[in-house]
Amino acid sequence: MTEMILLDPVRVLVGPDQPLQEQGAALLCEGRLEALGEQAREAARSAGIASRAAGHQLLAPCLVDVHSYLPEPFQSRGETLESLVRSAAAGGYGQFALLPKASGNRRERPDRLRGFVLSGCDVAVHLWAGFSEEGKGEQLTAHADLIEAGAVGLSDGDSMPPIPLLDRALTLGESGSSPVLIPPLDAVLRGEGLLREGPEALRAGWPTDPLSSETLPLSQLAQLQQEHQQRKLILMGLSTAAGVDLLQRSPLPPAATVSWWHVLTSNSSNAATAASWFVSPSLGNRRDRDALIEGLSTGLIQAIAVNASPLDDEECLLPPDQRQRGIAGHQHVLPSLWQALVVSKGWTAEHLWDVLSFGPARLLGVEEERLIPGSNRWLLFDPEVIWTPTRSDPWASRAANQPCLNRPLSGRVLRCGLRTPASPAD
Missing domain, CATH: 2.30.40 (Urease, subunit C; domain 1)
Structure with a gap:
């Protein structure tokens, strides 16, 4: 019946x-x-x-995740495409976009964009194609061919290509109206830094990441957007109050995303643990978190991304400073942000959905979710x-690095x- x-x-x-x-x-x-x-x-x-x-x-309507990682989508001891689709849907996500990773799944040729459609599945999986060959920032991939083959946009993941190469790509314009997703991150300036510089990081005793690792590249990217106004440049993962201030003062600010974990917590939070502190970009202090929330409130930042980077159990046995940065857990995003933004900050449900669903869809250039x-x-x-x-x-993520595991969520x-x-x- x-x-x-x-x-x-x-x-x-x-x-x-x-x-x-x-x-x-x-x-x-x-x-x-x-x-x-x-x-x-x-x-x-x-x-x-x-x-x-x-x-x-x-x-x-369902939620939309602008960017996350899945290093081994088809054969893995941890998270796979099937397990990610299940857990994402259980968390209300109807669409997510996967970033290329430094090793494997670079998606630099059109044929590498195949195989991500699962039979009998309604969750839409979008793919960011590689911006440069092998993510080295030396030679451009065939942007037009990749977009034509179905890539939602171009990105080298958490690696920022050199400004001259970015300028060349935006001038050539083979990406058309599709987005180019670039993190404002200078890896050389960050060095081995694990937490954003400040008293909290010094007290914790971990190597610090200077503000300049975000502000200097952000200034350059904002200038590029001004010079190439017809291109769709997206700043991936804004993380500092200084970065928000710079973006606010830009004459033509690029679009921007922020990770849910940066909205939820800071390196001064009592709830932060060693496992969940180490993400990319580096976690900042309360002032950074407040500025990011304000940026979302005013529309300066258009989307909250999950930016999941799942690790398996063996990888999580490594010391925090020797393993890949990142956390996972699509199922935990909506409950956590509802408490942090709606309950604690007085946001409306409409506003929360604008940064978790409608805004992300607009950034990806896909149809906005709605009840039909x-x-x-x-x-x-x-x-x-x-x-x-x-x-x-059985519907949970297989990732071992989920910061909300085994503690009550409302x-x-x-x-x-x-x-x-x-x-x-x-």
């Missing part, structure tokens, strides 16, 4: 530039959104379906549910209409 559920009342966010409906109604059937509002109520009455009160829950009757692209979020993420959950995506590959435990 086909199960139909009428949520009435329920909070409903249909799409961008539309107000939140506090007393909405939604009719769901086997993962499909049948109807909204009065049409949902009328259809339910005709079918003799009783309503289920969910006034504190939120029915909303007949579609299964929706999520149901309950901000009051308290749960404890564990790796034993808020959870209860259901998502997206189809995903079956879990091994099913």
Whole structure:
């Protein structure tokens, strides 16, 4: 028998530039959104379906992740494409874009963009193609061919190409209207630095990362955007108050993203642990975090990215200063940011969705997510549910470096209409 559920009342966010409906109604059937509002109520009455009160829950469009890593998508002891798709959908993500990695999966030729479409799966996987050959910043890849083959844009991941090569690529314009994603990061200036310079980093005793490793390249990138106004340059992972200030003073600031972990915490947070401190870009202090949130509030920063960089158990056994930087956990993003921004900062649900779904989609140049009757692209979020993420959950990420594991979180995506590959435990 086909199960139909009428949520009435329920909070409903249909799409961008539309107000939140506090007393909405939604009719769901086997993962499909049948109807909204009065049409949902009328259809339910005709079918003799009783309503289920969910006034504190939120029915909303799926989320979009602008950039994350997946080093070994098809054969890995840890995270694979299938496990990432499952965990991302369980966290409400209907789309995510994968960055090229320094070793393997460089995606520098059109044929390397194949194989990422999973059968019976509604989660859209976008691919950033390599900006330069082998990520060395010496020779450009065939930008036009890669875009034509389906790449969402061009990037060398967390490596910033030399300014002359960037200038050449933007002048040639083979990327067309597709985005070029570049981190404002001078790796030489950062050196072995693990935390942004300041009293907190000094007290922790770890090597520090100077502000100039972000501000100097950011100034150059902002100038490039001004000289190439027809190109779509995106700053990947803004992380400092100084960087926000520079961007604000730019006559024509490039678009920018920020990692969810930089919005959520800082290197002065009591909740920060050695495992979750070491990310790229380096984690800053409370002032940096406050400035990033303000940048999101004003629209200076358009998207919060997950920027996941999953590690397996063996990699996590290495000392923090000897392993790859990064954290993972798509399922933990919405609950954490709801508490940090909606509950603590007074943000509206509409504003949060603008930086977690609609803004990211616009940066990627893809269609914005919205609730459409007949579609299964929706999520149901309950901000009051308290749960404890564990790796034993069959829908959890396989990554070992998830900072929210085994501690209570408030808020959870209860259901998502997206189809995903079956879990091994099913």
